[in-house]
Every structure is written in C-alpha cells, then in structure tokens.
Amino acid sequence: EVEIMESGGDVVRPGTSLRLSCGAVGFRLSDDWVRWVRHVPGKGLERLASINNDGSVTSYGEEVEGRVVVSTDIVKNEVFLQLVNLRREDTGLYYCVGGDWYRHWGHGTRVTVSA
Amino acid sequence: AVLTQEPSLTVSPGGTVTFTCGSNAGPVTEALRPYWLQHRPGHAPRTLFYRTSDRHPWTPARFSASILGDKAALTLSGALPEDEAVYYCLMSLPTDQTFGGGTMLTVL
Numbered sequence: 001e002v003e004i005m006e007s008g009g010d011v012v013r014p015g016t017s018l019r020l021s022c023g024a025v026g027f028r029l030s031d032d033w034v035r036w037v038r039h040v041p042g043k044g045l046e047r048l049a050s051i052n053n054d055g056s057v058t059s060y061g062e063e064v065e066g067r068v069v070v071s072t073d074i075v076k077n078e079v080f081l082q083l084v085n086l087r088r089e090d091t092g093l094y095y096c097v098g099g100d101w102y103r104h105w106g107h108g109t110r111v112t113v114s115a
Numbered sequence: 116a117v118l119t120q121e122p123s124l125t126v127s128p129g130g131t132v133t134f135t136c137g138s139n140a141g142p143v144t145e146a147l148r149p150y151w152l153q154h155r156p157g158h159a160p161r162t163l164f165y166r167t168s169d170r171h172p173w174t175p176a177r178f179s180a181s182i183l184g185d186k187a188a189l190t191l192s193g194a195l196p197e198d199e200a201v202y203y204c205l206m207s208l209p210t211d212q213t214f215g216g217g218t219m220l221t222v223l
Contacts, residue, residue: 035212039154044201044203047211050212101165101166101169101171102152105160105161
C-alpha cells in the first residue's frame with residue numbers, strides 16, 4: 001500500500017526557519033514530480049514548490065519564492081522543504097504530494113508561526 | 116493569474132450540481148490540464164480528475180469533469196452526504212500551477 005508521511009512541523013516564532021520532510025512507503029518519490037502544497041484556513045490550497053524525479057528541476061509558487069527551497073535525497077526516498085523567514089501567514093497544514101497527476105497525498109504536518 | 120470558483124453550492128441528496136472554474140487569463144482549455152480535487156473535513160485532499168476529465172481509480176462514477184464554454188467544470192450527479200467537502204480546481208497556468216479558491220459543497 002502507498003503512504004506518504006510528512007514531518008517537521010512545529011510552533012515557531014516569526015523570522016525563524018523550519019525544515020519539513022516527506023517520506024513514502026510503497027513507492028519511490030523519485031518516480032515522478034513531488035509537490036509541497038499547504039492549506040491555510042480561510043485561504044484554501046496553495047502550491048509551494050515542485051521538484052522533478054531526479055531533483056534537477058525545481059519550481060516555486062509566486063507567493064513563497066525566495067523563502068522556500070525544495071530538495072531531495074533519492075537514496076533515502078525523501079523530499080525536503082526548507083522554509084526561511086517564516087511569517088504568521090505561513091501558518092497552515094503542509095502536504096507532500098507524490099506520484100503522477102497529484103496522485104498520492106500525505107496527511108500533512110502542521111506549521112504554526114506565532115510570537 | 117487567478118482561478119475563480121463559486122464560493123459555495125448546495126445540493127439535495129440525490130441531486131445534481133455543477134462546479135465551474137474560470138481563469139482571468141482567458142478561456143480554460145485542455146492545454147491548461149485542469150485538475151479537480153476534493154477536500155473533506157479532517158481528511159487529506161484527494162485528486163479526482165486530471166487532464167480535464169481523466170479520473171483516478173478512486174474517483175466515484177457519480178463525478179464527471181469537462182470543459183463547459185470557457186471554464187472547466189465538475190459535475191456531481193446523485194449527491195451523497197459524504198460528498199460534502201471543498202472542491203478545488205488546479206491548472207498549469209503560464210506562470211505557476213494555481214489552485215482556485217475552492218467551492219464549499221453542502222448536501223442538504
């Protein structure tokens with residue numbers, strides 16, 4: 001069975017950084033693109049970053065470009081999202097999505113930015 | 116670019132409802148590869164359709180997707196209580212992959 005697991009969410013202060021991790025069981029994240037998507041209450045879903053199967057191509061959502069970096073460890077079957085200079089409006093549930101055509105979603109890891 | 120969806124819709128059990136998704140950048144076409152996703156409270160989102168009308172194995176047959184006029188459309192025929200959710204469109208626009216604002220569906 002396929003499962004995606006996110007981790008690394010925390011309660012942090014504005015201006016700090018956080019690194020989220022995404023792992024998978026039952027399939028290789030490197031088989032296809034992996035995306036990070038967040039859900040912000042009252043705002044809906046937002047694509048933050050995408051990385052291709054071998055990590056050679058990345059793209060970022062306009063609202064977070066410059067403050068996030070996506071990377072992958074193919075050997076460990078993991079994808080990471082580094083968030084820097086966090087703001088209160090970054091508070092939300094962060095999902096990792098793997099497989100073709102947004103096929104497999106994790107259950108999310110919660111990030112809370114609060115003073 | 117901004118994708119616009121109805122903020123909310125209501126359907127009676129067993130009824131039919133159509134969601135739409137328009138773009139301020141111009142007509143929605145298959146080239147934008149529209150997706151439709153369902154997000155139920157307390158659950159992870161799940162993708163129902165991709166490339167306009169291709170369905171994943173878990174997509175119930177009561178859902179269908181298409182292009183209607185200059186918008187992407189998702190139709191639910193025979194609504195069930197468990198279909199209460201927020202439905203999002205997603206498209207590959209020139210500058211970004213963008214989600215619509217979501218439509219809250221109430222089955223009542």
